[in-house]
Amino acid sequence: MNKTHFLRLEAGVVRLEGLMLFAILAALLFTLSMQVISRFFMDFPLAWTEELGRVLQIWLVFIGAAVGTHRCEHFVVELFMEKVNFPGKAAVARLIDLTTVGFFAILAWVSAQTMLNGAGQILPTLGISVAWSYAAIPIGCALMVLHFLMAAVRPIHPDASPKEVIE
DSSP states (O other), X not given: OOHHXXXXXXXXXXXXXXXXXXXXXXXXXXXXXXXXXXXXXXXXXXXXHHHHHHHHHHHHHHHHHHHHHHTTOSSOOHHHHHHOOOTTHHHHHHHHHHHHHHHHHHHHHHHHXXXXXXXXXXXXXXXXXXXXXXXXXXXXXXXXXXXXXXXTTSOSSTTSOHHHHHX
């Protein structure tokens, strides 16, 4: 596979992340609205809304963090890196990137194990496995690792299309 294939793959992943964020945010808005309406206007609180809202928030945070990673909006100490100038500045920046990739790779692995270990636990009002909410952590971390690694392939500006990179 060449550079173009990797860039197209990442572009597809980014589109999927955007769709997921939109769907999660819409579901979260609906769920929390139902919670407020049922609790304060109908005097009949819906028990499942709080639990579903919590699960959706976890997914929103980790998928959103992956999108932020793709856009290079996280994990950069810009103030420090912009204000100082020293001979090994590029090497320090790469070391920070490698450390971050390592951290999220380890977090993805450990959280996947935790997800599998807790899969037998059931969320009381939704009646689904806790693994559905825990799955957001390894998936989000794996997406962050993907975007960090792809930063070595794609241009500095993540919004540039693969076509622009080739030309």
